[in-house]
Amino acid sequence: MSDKPQLSAEEMVAAADTGARQAGPAVSKLIFALCIIWSLFQLYIASKLPGVLAQMTGVSEFANIVAQARYVHLAFALLLATLAFPIMGHRDRVPAYDWALAVLGVAACLYLVVFRFEIAQRPGLWSMTDIVMSGIGMVVLMVATFRSLGLPLVIICSLFLALAFFGGYSAWIGNLTNYGGASFSKAMGHYWMQTEGVFGVALGVSTTMIFLFVLFGALLEKAGGGNWFIKVAIALLGALRGGPAKAAVLSSMMTGMISGSSIANTVTTGTFTIPLMKRIGFSPEKAGAVEVASSTNGQLTPPVMGAAAFLMVEYVNIPYIEVVKHAFLPAVISYIALLYIVHLESLKMGLRGLDKPGRAIGVPMILILFLTGFLGMAAITMAVIGIRMLLEPLMPGETIYAALVLLGLAYVGLVFVASRYPDIEVDDPNAPVVSAPRLTPTLLGGAYYALPIFVLVWNLMVRTDTLERLSPALSAFWATIAMIIVALTHRPLKAMFRGGSAMAGETLAGFADFVSGLVAGARNMIGIGVATGAAGIIVGTISLTGAHQIIGQVIETISGGNLMILLILVAILSLILGMGLPTTANYIVVSSLMAPVIISVGAQSGLIVPLIAVHMFVFYFGILADDTPPVGLAAYAAAAISRGDPIKTGLVGFSYDIRTALLPFMFIFNTDLLLIDVTFFHAILVFCVSLVAMLLFAAATQGYFIAKSRLWETAAILLIVFTLFRPGFWLDRIEPEFQGYEGAAAIEALGSLPVGSPARIEVEAPDFDTGELASTTIEITPESDGDGIARLDAAGLTVMEEGGTLLLEEPFPGTPFFETLANGFDFYGDEPARIVSVKVENDRMPKEVFFIRRAAWRPSRRRSRQPP
Structure with a gap:
C-alpha cells in the first residue's frame, strides 16, 4: 500500500x-x-x-x-x-x-x-x-x-x-x-x-495552435478559474448522494477542457475532491479512480480536447469546428454515464452528500439550471449576433468594436457583482468540517472567468453571413488576450468596487498571476514540444520508407482481414504504447501507422469507415492509457493523494472507463454517434437513445440497477445496450441494407439513383504488390442527374462495358479515388480491374423501430432498500 x-x-x-x-x-x-x-x-x-x-x-x-x-x-x-x-x-x-x-x-x-x-x-x-x-x-x-x-x-x-x-x-x-x-x-x-x-506537421501545429491553448488554460488556472470550477461543481452537486464524487466528475470535465493534461488535471482537482470522497465513505482506491476516470476523459471534452485534437485537424483535413462537432456527443454521453456510475457506487455503499447551508438543490433543479445556462448562453450569443447585424450597415466591417464594448461592459458588470460577495478561496479539504458552499455567491463570485471561454467558443463556432469563423490559432489568441486582461484587472477592479484601499497590492497580485500563467504555460509545453518533434521522426520515416505498409501488413495478417479483430488489436496497441507515451505522441504513432489499414480492411469488408471515426478511435484509446495499469501515470498521481494502492486505483479507474472504451467501437459501426450526416432532430434522437444505452451499460458493468442485478438481468441489459447502439444489426438480419447490381443492371441502377443518395461500388483488381486479386469498396454520391456512365465519369472513374463486365481504367491523378485505387492496385496486370457490383440502399423500415420494443423484464424495485 x-x-x-x-x-x-x-x-x-x-x-x-x-x-x-x-x-x-x-x-x-x-x-x-x-x-x-x-x-x-x-x-x-x-x-x-x-x-x-x-x-x-x-x-x-x-x-x-x-x-x-x-x-x-x-x-x-x-x-x-x-x-x-x-x-x-x-x-x-x-x-x-x-x-x-x-x-x-x-x-x-x-x-x-x-x-x-x-x-x-x-x-x-x-x-x-x-x-x-x-x-x-x-x-x-x-x-x-x-x-x-x-x-x-x-x-x-x-x-x-x-x-x-x-x-x-x-x-x-x-x-x-x-x-x-x-x-x-x-x-x-x-x-x-x-x-x-x-519540423513537420506535428511541430507546426504545436507552434501555431497547441501552445496558445495550453497558455490559455494556464492563465485561467493561475487567475483562479480552476478553483472557481471546483467550487461551482461542489456547490451544485456536493449535497447530493456521493456529492463530492459527482462534483469531481463535473469539475474535472470543466478543468480538463482547458488543461490538456490528464495528470495535471488529476492533481489540480483531486487535491480537493479525493479527500472529500474519502470523508463520505469512498475507499482510497475508489476515490482516486473516480478522479482518474474524470480527469482522463477531460481531454475528450470540447471545445479544447488536448494537443492531439489539433493534430487531427491537419491529418484528417477538416475544420476544427468539425472535430468539435464529432467529439461532442460521445464526450457528453461518457460524462453523464460516469456520473451515473458514481451514483450507483454511492447507492451500493449507502453514502450521503456534504452538508450545505441554505436551500437544498435537487436533481430536477440542477437539470433546470443546466438547461437555463445553455439557453441563456444561446440567447446572449443570438443577441450579440443581432446587434452586430443591425450595426453592420452603419459601420461596415467595424462591428467588432461594438462587440468589444459590450464584452467590456459585461466584464466590468460581472466583476462588480463579484465584488459584492467574498472572494472564492481555496478550501482545505482536510479541514475538520467541510460543507458544500452556497451556489449563488459561488457562481456569481467568479462568473467573469467564463467570459474568456465565451470568447474562445464564439470565435471557434459562431458564423453568419457577415461574421467569419476564426481559425483555432486566432481563436486561442484572442481568448488568451481576454484571459490576460482578466488576470491583470479582476483583482484591482474588485478592490476598487470595495472601496479602493487595497488596489495597489491587488494590482501587484494580478500581475503575479499573469506572470505565473506565462511560466506555467511554457513549462506545460516542454513535453508537448519535444513530443511533437520526436513524433516527426516517426512520420518522416513513414514518408521516407513506406513503413506503414510493413506494420499494416503484419497487423492485417494477424487479424486475418477481420475488422473487429483489427480494431481490438489497434486498441491494445494504443493502450500499450500509451503506457509509455504521452497522448500526443501515441496518437501520432498509431494514427500514422494504422488509420490507412483500418480504412482498407473496412473497405474490403464492404464497410466505409470515415477517416475522422478512425482518428477518434485512436484518440480515445490513447487517452485511456493514462489510467491503464500497470503504468497509468494519472492513477499513480491520484494514489499519491488518496494514499491508496496505485495498481488497484488504475484497475478500478479502468473499470469505470470501460464505458469510454465501448464508444470508439460503437461509432466505427454507427457513425450517427459522431453526428456524421444527421439532421438536428435525428441528432437529438441519437443522443437520447445513446445516453440510455450508455447508462444501461454502466449499470451492467457495476452489476447494479435499482438493486443488485442478477446474472440474467445483466445479460438482458447488455442485449438491450447492443440493440440501442446497433439497431441496424437486427434489421440486417431481416432485410439486407443494400441491393447489389452487376453489369448493365449496375449502370442502370446508378443512373436511376436520386441526386444526393450514395452508392457503394465494389472494385476488384490485382494487388500491386502480390498480383493476387483483391477487392475494396468505395462510395460515390451523384451530385447531378445523368446516366450511370456519366455519374461514374464525374467521380473520376472511367468504365467500359465488355460482355457484361464493367472494366475499370486507372483513375487520373487528382481525381477523388486516385489515392485509394491507383496506389494499391495494378491496373496493367494480367487480370483487368473491374467493378464487381454496385450496391444501393434498400427502401426498408427505419432501424429505430427496434427502439420501440420494451424490455421483457423489469428489475424489482422491491429489492432496492433505499431511494434512488
Whole structure:
C-alpha cells in the first residue's frame, strides 16, 4: 500500500509535465525568464504585431520570424527540457554536459533560421555543415525526449531510424515498400533540413495552435478559474448522494477542457475532491479512480480536447469546428454515464452528500439550471449576433468594436457583482468540517472567468453571413488576450468596487498571476514540444520508407482481414504504447501507422469507415492509457493523494472507463454517434437513445440497477445496450441494407439513383504488390442527374462495358479515388480491374423501430432498500 505524502503528487506532475530539477536560484531564474520569453514569443507570432512592426520600421525580420517560428519553438523546448528535466540523478545542479547539450540543441535549431537563404539554394544537396548540425540536433532531441517523456518514445524512434538506415538491406521490406535504403546524408536532410520530419506537421501545429491553448488554460488556472470550477461543481452537486464524487466528475470535465493534461488535471482537482470522497465513505482506491476516470476523459471534452485534437485537424483535413462537432456527443454521453456510475457506487455503499447551508438543490433543479445556462448562453450569443447585424450597415466591417464594448461592459458588470460577495478561496479539504458552499455567491463570485471561454467558443463556432469563423490559432489568441486582461484587472477592479484601499497590492497580485500563467504555460509545453518533434521522426520515416505498409501488413495478417479483430488489436496497441507515451505522441504513432489499414480492411469488408471515426478511435484509446495499469501515470498521481494502492486505483479507474472504451467501437459501426450526416432532430434522437444505452451499460458493468442485478438481468441489459447502439444489426438480419447490381443492371441502377443518395461500388483488381486479386469498396454520391456512365465519369472513374463486365481504367491523378485505387492496385496486370457490383440502399423500415420494443423484464424495485 502506498503511503506517500501529498507533495509526491505534485512532484509527479513536475517530473511528467513541467520538469523536476531544483538547481538553485540562478538556474531557477534562468528557467523562469526563458518560460516568460517563450510565452511572449508565441503571443507575438500569433498576433498582427510582426507585420505592423515590419511595415513601420522597414525591417522585414520582424515578420520573417513568423515563417521560422517552428525552429525557434523547438529551440525553446530543447533548451528548457535540458535545464528543467534532470538526467542521471542530477536534480540539484546542471552539469557541464547539460549546458553543452543545451547550447548544441539551440544552435542546431537556429542554424536553420540564420542560414535559411543559403540552405534554400541547395535543396537536397546538403553540405557537411548541414549534416553535422542535423546529426547534433537529432541527438539532442533524442536525449531531451528521454528526459521529458521517458525511454519508450526513444525506443520507438530508434526502431524507425533503424528501419530508415538498414531497411534497404531487407529483401522483404524492399519488395513490400520498394525502399532501397537511405544514406546518412539523405536521412539527416530528410529529418532535420526540411519539413518532412522533425519540423513537420506535428511541430507546426504545436507552434501555431497547441501552445496558445495550453497558455490559455494556464492563465485561467493561475487567475483562479480552476478553483472557481471546483467550487461551482461542489456547490451544485456536493449535497447530493456521493456529492463530492459527482462534483469531481463535473469539475474535472470543466478543468480538463482547458488543461490538456490528464495528470495535471488529476492533481489540480483531486487535491480537493479525493479527500472529500474519502470523508463520505469512498475507499482510497475508489476515490482516486473516480478522479482518474474524470480527469482522463477531460481531454475528450470540447471545445479544447488536448494537443492531439489539433493534430487531427491537419491529418484528417477538416475544420476544427468539425472535430468539435464529432467529439461532442460521445464526450457528453461518457460524462453523464460516469456520473451515473458514481451514483450507483454511492447507492451500493449507502453514502450521503456534504452538508450545505441554505436551500437544498435537487436533481430536477440542477437539470433546470443546466438547461437555463445553455439557453441563456444561446440567447446572449443570438443577441450579440443581432446587434452586430443591425450595426453592420452603419459601420461596415467595424462591428467588432461594438462587440468589444459590450464584452467590456459585461466584464466590468460581472466583476462588480463579484465584488459584492467574498472572494472564492481555496478550501482545505482536510479541514475538520467541510460543507458544500452556497451556489449563488459561488457562481456569481467568479462568473467573469467564463467570459474568456465565451470568447474562445464564439470565435471557434459562431458564423453568419457577415461574421467569419476564426481559425483555432486566432481563436486561442484572442481568448488568451481576454484571459490576460482578466488576470491583470479582476483583482484591482474588485478592490476598487470595495472601496479602493487595497488596489495597489491587488494590482501587484494580478500581475503575479499573469506572470505565473506565462511560466506555467511554457513549462506545460516542454513535453508537448519535444513530443511533437520526436513524433516527426516517426512520420518522416513513414514518408521516407513506406513503413506503414510493413506494420499494416503484419497487423492485417494477424487479424486475418477481420475488422473487429483489427480494431481490438489497434486498441491494445494504443493502450500499450500509451503506457509509455504521452497522448500526443501515441496518437501520432498509431494514427500514422494504422488509420490507412483500418480504412482498407473496412473497405474490403464492404464497410466505409470515415477517416475522422478512425482518428477518434485512436484518440480515445490513447487517452485511456493514462489510467491503464500497470503504468497509468494519472492513477499513480491520484494514489499519491488518496494514499491508496496505485495498481488497484488504475484497475478500478479502468473499470469505470470501460464505458469510454465501448464508444470508439460503437461509432466505427454507427457513425450517427459522431453526428456524421444527421439532421438536428435525428441528432437529438441519437443522443437520447445513446445516453440510455450508455447508462444501461454502466449499470451492467457495476452489476447494479435499482438493486443488485442478477446474472440474467445483466445479460438482458447488455442485449438491450447492443440493440440501442446497433439497431441496424437486427434489421440486417431481416432485410439486407443494400441491393447489389452487376453489369448493365449496375449502370442502370446508378443512373436511376436520386441526386444526393450514395452508392457503394465494389472494385476488384490485382494487388500491386502480390498480383493476387483483391477487392475494396468505395462510395460515390451523384451530385447531378445523368446516366450511370456519366455519374461514374464525374467521380473520376472511367468504365467500359465488355460482355457484361464493367472494366475499370486507372483513375487520373487528382481525381477523388486516385489515392485509394491507383496506389494499391495494378491496373496493367494480367487480370483487368473491374467493378464487381454496385450496391444501393434498400427502401426498408427505419432501424429505430427496434427502439420501440420494451424490455421483457423489469428489475424489482422491491429489492432496492433505499431511494434512488
